Amino acid sequence: MKTLRLLIDPACIETDEAQSAIAQAAQILRSGGLVALPTETVYGLGANALDPAAVASIFEAKQRPSWDPIIVHIAGPVHENPMLEQLVTKFPPVVLGLMHAFWPGPLTLLLPRSAAVPDIVTAGRPLVGIRMPAHSVAFEVIRQAGVPVAAPSANIFSHISPTTAAHVLDDLDGKIDAVIDAGPTRHGVESTVLDPTQSPMMIYRPGAITAQQIREVAGPVINYEEKNSSQTAAREALPSPGVGLRHYAPRARLILVESTLAELLAHLARAAIPLQGDGRLGLMLPAELASAVLATPLKDATVFPWGHWGAPEELAEKLYTGLRALDAEGCTVILCPLPDAAGVGEAIRDRLRKAAHSAKV
Template structure:
């Protein structure tokens, strides 16, 4: 049975981590499944609990510069980004130190590191006194968790504890950036947008795989570039407009349909609706995205219809998650 701990029990959560256990905890993005990043046996428990393949690297969370120095060698571009965006939802791929277990990076020379801005996450890392490896706290490939209840839906009995800090605020995973390249390379879009990065540190480009990643590659170049991820149980169909949404409702009339419905859009009375957010409020759409997919799944729908925002600002991140979630293989 997985313990459900309250913020007042943070010392108990920290003790579990120090002793090699697993604790899910809130960050500003989504809930992460944490273990001591310098303990190879503890890291292995993350992969086992999630059913995560070894070729998919992890992100390590730190609370200060001294902890970062144990894991990675700094570069000039990274220092600019850290100064402007940490603590916050930006993961940097940096040259790893020998202390980092191979399992963290899938054997690659760069380690993904970030300093979360969620006060409970920072307090947990400081209390544990170790860097915490933490991918999203869900079964591999499934919809990411933004509440403790979501974590327990996937991982109850498979992890030692979940630290309940309420709903997350950003709602999509961190931006993952390789600052070693010129131009810098965004492997996964997030709340820290290309425009924000360029204003501080220069040009960026967004990762575009030449071919679809293999199902079992030797390793992925970064967290967040897997071919299919974030997926609900129901079939996910993406639409470009309200008109196309209504066409899909007519086309799938025999199915139990759910919709992530923007404010002001309409749906058939028989459709299960999750009230999403204003279509012009990208931050609110991101914050409610995974909660909406999970709620519609829990209502037993067989098809989820979801509009696809424009590819700008945080809309890039929402599109990235939805396009991966909608892949059939």
């Protein structure tokens, strides 16, 4: 299969060229094909969510296990949405407030599924994850396709999520029908996944919409706590997308370092000592330390200039790009500091811990 690359400038979506590309992508989706879509979070691998064979091809292309449910994306009006009504039987009143506050946007809601939703989408679970993307291109492709679109991240299962079309092609070139290249994504981490049917509500995956924002709109919310489980238990259907213990991982061994900014270089240098002789060292480095690192034992490491430590949105946007860049440089070990849990920092910590799978110093 040759993967078609469709170029669209999100700022010029009304041009004939952009509309032609959108129409082509929509037709591929309607006909059961796979299209990688840019969203405001990461690139997603889309298929007609109502077509079990099309959804199965997502799992095949990604090498994704069947016990891992996927999110369905919709477009159109926030209220009285025909796609939503097709997918969901009912939902509590609090959901309307959440939709009004955060849709379109990076919030996925777990809602009672209708009979129209294939089992493969939810891994047989009674709730289906629904979100309405804010990215103009993804929204318009889904709207023109006229079908809800199942779309997990467009990468090989458990690998680093893609934030550019080039990242998608690194993993899936020749395995999918098309990728829409609309430039880098804005948030850089996946959507927040919330179950509003529980009391208190449950965040299964933190993201760009924070727990505090949700509380201000809809009341009490708690975070899901994952537990280590045996390999056999891991094959059971997960309660939500994004809760597997190992996701978002580079090929390199990822080691996390917990520290304040003032002591971070010393802690990174100390963590690097036992790694001498393990191969090429990569370093996710806050911008504030870019010049100071040259006077430390880390001066020979391959450095990715991550962003400013006090700007978690910037760190989130560049997280996956940095991990992929260090992988591409041939790093065998990557040292990465853990930012504070404030705001979207909680989502960054979640992704890094899953990528490192407990490797922390």
